[in-house]
Amino acid sequence: MWSRCFKTIILWMAILPLSLASQDKPVLPDKPPAPIRVDVELVSMNIVVSDSSGRYLSGLTKDNFRVTEDGIKQEITNFSPIDRPFDVVLALDTSGSMKERLGRIQEESIRFADLLHPDDEVAVISFDDEVRMENDFSMDRRRILRGIKSTRTGESTQVYEAVYIALDQLLRPRQGRKAMVLFSDGVDTASRDTSQKDTTRLAEESDTIIYPINFNTRYDMMRSGGFGGRRPGVTVAPGVTIPMPGPTMSGGVGLPGANVDTEYQVARAYLEKLAEVTGGRVVDADTIEDLGLAFAQVADDLRHQYSLGYVSSNPKRDGKFRKVKITLDKPGAVIRARKGYYAPKS
Numbered sequence: 001m002w003s004r005c006f007k008t009i010i011l012w013m014a015i016l017p018l019s020l021a022s023q024d025k026p027v028l029p030d031k032p033p034a035p036i037r038v039d040v041e042l043v044s045m046n047i048v049v050s051d052s053s054g055r056y057l058s059g060l061t062k063d064n065f066r067v068t069e070d071g072i073k074q075e076i077t078n079f080s081p082i083d084r085p086f087d088v089v090l091a092l093d094t095s096g097s098m099k100e101r102l103g104r105i106q107e108e109s110i111r112f113a114d115l116l117h118p119d120d121e122v123a124v125i126s127f128d129d130e131v132r133m134e135n136d137f138s139m140d141r142r143r144i145l146r147g148i149k150s151t152r153t154g155e156s157t158q159v160y161e162a163v164y165i166a167l168d169q170l171l172r173p174r175q176g177r178k179a180m181v182l183f184s185d186g187v188d189t190a191s192r193d194t195s196q197k198d199t200t201r202l203a204e205e206s207d208t209i210i211y212p213i214n215f216n217t218r219y220d221m222m223r224s225g226g227f228g229g230r231r232p233g234v235t236v237a238p239g240v241t242i243p244m245p246g247p248t249m250s251g252g253v254g255l256p257g258a259n260v261d262t263e264y265q266v267a268r269a270y271l272e273k274l275a276e277v278t279g280g281r282v283v284d285a286d287t288i289e290d291l292g293l294a295f296a297q298v299a300d301d302l303r304h305q306y307s308l309g310y311v312s313s314n315p316k317r318d319g320k321f322r323k324v325k326i327t328l329d330k331p332g333a334v335i336r337a338r339k340g341y342y343a344p345k346s
Helices: 002-021 096-115 141-149 159-171 196-205 218-224 258-278 288-302
Strands: 042-050 065-069 072-074 076-080 086-093 121-127 131-138 177-184 208-215 233-237 240-243 283-285 305-311 321-328 334-336 340-342
Touching: 042 065, 042 076, 042 177, 042 321, 065 076, 065 305, 086 096, 086 159, 096 141, 096 177, 096 288, 121 141, 121 159, 131 141, 131 159, 159 177, 159 196, 159 258, 177 258, 177 288, 196 258, 196 340, 208 258, 208 288, 283 288, 321 334
Parallel strands: 086 121, 086 177, 177 208, 208 283
Antiparallel strands: 042 305, 042 334, 065 072, 065 321, 076 305, 121 131, 233 240, 321 340
């Protein structure tokens, strides 16, 4: 496994310098065949705190928080206030369903980058028939703008591949606070080497907070009669996809019905799961006019994140899931954070 990982890293290092010298954008290499667990003792948690009305609570310190793991109190050793910068991967769905709206998507993505903390580093990837690196991590807003503007649309959608590559190859090696903003309808039609199960588990194992922006393309898909001309399916394991039934007429008007509804239900549940296990949240954009507000909400959330870390008092390396609970000495405070993590495994 490590030899495969080493080869992937070498390939990535070989591709990136070429991308800087060429106008051709590199296609990111496929993921390793199995999740790679990083043996890190420090448990990191990103936290959003608000009052009962939804207003963010600022000015908190380490002493305001209490952490338990499987019911046992833990000592907080690291704490970061809300102004500490993030490394952010902006993952943009550029499949066929986005073709008519790409210009507006680019504009709102650029505005989103401008709303972030000046010291945040942003990497941009796009995904359709393949996953492409548009620009690597940078604080240079002009470079980020060029990366966003260089996106072009394809046909199919590799959502799972994009999520896996962003978490495993881009964010995993980074130190500090990490976030992924996933703009997509969540419907995967083309991933070959990974699945919902793989990416959800990797998200649980990572210390990256994920914000899916759920862009509604259902009406367009019903009107066009399919997902980019391909029959979608649920990928349950690498190389194993269960195809959905063929188009079903709904209400006698000639529109595909049941299979489209099912596919969007699966996609929505997937995006919600990514957010839940990482402490993020799904932000909906039902129309293109909602996109600016959706991006602004995510940027606002990122600007109000606390981070804390602790070394677990449990020395076992059994690979089991450990439940983490964070409480605050502020009555009525609402805390959003991931529910736990997987322990290292010897």
